Amino acid sequence: MAKDWVNTEFEGSSLTAFNLERDARFKELEEQVRNLQIENAYLKELRRLGKRGKSLPIKKCRG
Helix, strand or coil, X not given: CHHHHCCCCCCCHHHHHHHHHHHHXXXXXXXXHHHHHHHHHHHHHHXXXXXXXXXXXXXXXXX
């Protein structure tokens, strides 16, 4: 992960590596949350249109 490119000779490098790894994981989780929010909005719209007897175009937007 992120710690592969951290120079371990610097003082506090293990903490720096830990922070970089944590930040990378946090960004991954943020992206997963964003994708789930997009999917949830898409499914809500499908349900809403389904109740009205309309169909939703098969065009998924990716953010």
